[in-house]
Amino acid sequence: SIGAIAGVLLAVILPPHHSGVETRP
Structure with missing residues (x-):
């Protein structure tokens, strides 16, 4: 998939x- x-x-x-994708501070 494009998102991955x-x-x-x-x-x-x-x-x-x-x-910003996996970790959101």
């Missing part, structure tokens, strides 16, 4: 502390 791929790409590109 996008989530992984964002998690890799964006910093883990500000991914």
Whole structure:
């Protein structure tokens, strides 16, 4: 699915502390 791929790409590109996908500070 696009969402899963996008989530992984964002998690890799964006910093883990500000991914916004998995962790929401």
